[in-house]
Amino acid sequence: MGRKIGTILLTILFAVSVTFMGYAFWTIQSRTDNVLTMASYKAQIVEEYNVPAHVNPSETVQKKVHVKNEGTVDILVRVSVTKVFGVRDADGKLRTADGLNPDMIEISFNSRFWEQKDDGWFYYREILRAGETTREPLMESFTLSAKAGNEYRGKDAEIIVCMESVQADKDAASIWKVRLEELGIVFPKAPAAEKTAVTYLGKAQGFTTNSRNTDLFAAFKNLTPGCGRTQKIAVENKSMETVEIFLRAEQTEQESMSDEQIRLVRQLLTKYAVIEITEGGRLLYRGAVCGSPDSADSGGAAPVQTSQAGAAPGSASMLQDISLGQFAAGRSRDLTVKLSLSPEMDNRFQKLTGKVAWIFSARGEDGSVTKMQVPVTADSTRILMWAALFVTSAFAAAIAVWAERRDRRKEHESDNEDD
Structure with missing residues (x-):
């Protein structure tokens, strides 16, 4: 018995x-190469001016003054103009002469596209787009007054033009203590950020994306220090099976860069560029774009875990798998990825391009299903x-x-x- x-x-x-x-437990993975590009910020005064040998009273001399935006971001511009008389020393530097009135240099300023405020600055009344030049010059010529007497004979004169610019933003002009409404500048409504998508099609087909070159960071281009951007990424399961989908980051090779540029890219991705990934109010990750276990030691933003009830466990690093949850057949969820760049970044980061690989993986199981279900939790x-x-x-x-x-x-x- x-x-x-x-x-x-x-x-x-x-x-x-x-x-x-x-x-049979299985895992399907797909790589997306995502790119962050830093903006170039540069503006300069453009003059059309031939210095005359001498100028007689009542004589008019052509001097056109424009501002050109040679960067890749839109800007707001203001210009100051200072007039002086004097005598040049042996080094060619103008020494101001006392008793000479600079207003004897008469200038007719453009008032259609420029407005002079009480602080003396001339403000351009439009947003100066990337790559564009001011539509009309601040000035086109100057005239030596007919009232200029013999005391001005043999004296040199200078018209000193200074320019300041800030990135075009609704609150940017506050640094100048000017409201944009005073200048007639109205910001157009920002276009909705392009929504990118990652779709799981099944074990045989894996993942696919709706973006060119698999780049999901459509909104993370032309970035400037201190800026913030938001990107929506749809994740969908179009297969016939229930799967758990995960996300992690991998550091990837930066192409055609010097050692210094590679070092700056590493700082950008592991220190200065911080992202927050949420899904339906559930915090999945907050930390460096390509967070690594040593990013806190190198001055980077330390990732945090969510403590919300019912939320999937956060990851200590983007280099580890972050669970996006179980996806039944036909189920779709929207990820919200918010990017913030540190204002501490300097001009060395201009025109820099950083690439980071995001790895999506789907995990599931095969075999006959009995009443005793085995939960698929990694x-x-x-x-x-x-x-x-x-x-x-x-x-x-x-x-x-x-x-x-x-x-x-x-x-x-x-x-x-x-x-």
């Missing part, structure tokens, strides 16, 4: 083992499964040994009675 019990238990154990081992499922099998095996083996010993004892007692 004991042998029969042991045999039955071992048979049950084998059946359970086969049921569990019938599940690799911990296998550990629990084999632990359960070990405990079950040990229990069954103990019962079989006990039953075997009991049968032998009974047989021994029976033989003694017969004797």
Whole structure:
């Protein structure tokens, strides 16, 4: 009887083992190469001016003054103009002469596109777009007044033009204590950020994206220090199976760069560029774009974990898998990725391009489904499964040994009675 019990238990154990081992766990991965580009910020005064040998009273000299935006971001511009008379020294530097009135240099300023405020500065009344020049010059010529007497004879004069600019933003002109409404500047409504998407199609086809060159960071281009951008990324499961989808980052090779540029890119991705990834109010990650375990030691932004109820565990690093949750067949979720750049970045980061790889992976299982479902929660499922099998095996083996010993004892007692 004991042998029969042991045999039955071992048979049950084998059946359970086969049921569990019938599940084949698999992982499908896809790489997306995402690019962050830093803006170039540069503006300069452009003059059309031929210095005359001398200027007589009432004589008009052509001098056109424009501002050109040679950067890649839109700017606001203001210009100051200072007039002086003097005598040049041996080094060619103009020494201001006392008693000479600079207003003897008469200038007719453009008032259609420029407005002079009480602070003396001339403000350009439009946003100066990247690559463009002011539509009309601040000035086109100057005239030496007919009232200039002999005291001005043999004197040199200079018209000193200074320019300041700030990135075009609704609150940018506040640094000049000027409201844009005073200048007639109205910011157009910002266009909605392009929505990119990652779609899981199944084990055979893997992942696909709707963006060119798999770049999901459509909004993270032409960045400037201190700016913030938001990108929506849709993640969808178009397969016929339920899967758990994960996301992590990998540092990738930066192409055609000097050692100094590579060092700056590393600082950009692991220190200055900080992202927050959320899904439906659930915080998944906050930290460096390409967060690494040592980013806090190198002065980077330390990633944090979410503590919201029901939220998936956050990751200590973007280099580790972050669970985006279980996706049933046909299920879609929107990720919101917010990027913030530190205002501490300097001009060395201009025109810099940083590339980071995001790895999406889908994990699921094959095999016949029984009433005893095995939850797919990353690799911990296998550990629990084999632990359960070990405990079950040990229990069954103990019962079989006990039953075997009991049968032998009974047989021994029976033989003694017969004797």
